[in-house]
């Protein structure tokens with residue numbers, strides 16, 4: 564059985580892509596077959612996986628969604644790039660924003676990604692979808708095909724405020740499109756434990772949401788090494804295996820594994 568996890572938060576720069584990379588590669592290091600899907604026209608996940616010029620990639624999620632819309636057959640393995648840390652990547656690029664616009668006029672526009680994921684999920688134990696910082700049609704597509712959504716939240720005042728809107732959207736998707744969608748958990752990221760402020764935010768999130776929504780017991784620390792991986796094309800386990808961010812992301816991976824499929 565394959566579990567599809569969307570990493571979503573409409574707030575920008577909260578650690579979605581960094582979490583997608585390190586959760587995906589973490590799961591692979593535990594022996595799971597993993598597909599990472601870049602669901603963001605910025606192509607950040609594609610860049611983080613070592614492909615510095617996503618706009619030059621001609622076989623990607625962009626072409627796949629076009630094929631689904633046109634009801635064309637998708638060749639086996641189309642667009643998928645294998646990464647040396649044992650995960651597959653389906654890249655994306657700026658073309659995804661045109662696809663998003665074209666989806667507005669088609670029937671079942673929220674279910675286009677699901678149609679693709681359903682075709683490939685038998686090949687994987689986990690599909691991890693990195694969403695863009697918006698609640699647009701691609702994010703809704705990701706939520707509509709996911710079993711669960713993992714919500715990274717930067718431990719700061721404004722990002723925490725924005726959570727309410729996302730949670731509302733998740734519940735709307737649950738009601739209208741995907742009754743099985745669960746919240747995998749809220750993940751606090753970039754936590755600077757040297758400051759009281761960060762500690763207060765962590766307490767605030769637990770107080771405000773902890774009773775209704777799972778909040779991961781693991782926090783991702785603020786770490787320069789974690790920030791650097793976007794440029795090196797590898798995971799934190801490869802780049803700084805003994806660091807605190809690698810330890811935190813491996814603990815997150817184990818926690819997600821313990822939730823089962």
Ligand code: ATP
Nearest residue numbers: 575576577578579580581696753784785786789790
């Ligand atoms: P976007 O909304 O633009 O897609 P995002 O939510 O995917 O952003 P990331 O790209 O993962 O967020 O991270 C935002 C920035 O913060 C990046 O420059 C990244 O390298 C950095 N960053 C991520 N995690 C950490 C961390 N634990 N400590 C310090 N910096 C981090």
Ligand code: MG
Nearest residue numbers: 579580603607
């Ligand atoms: Mg991102």
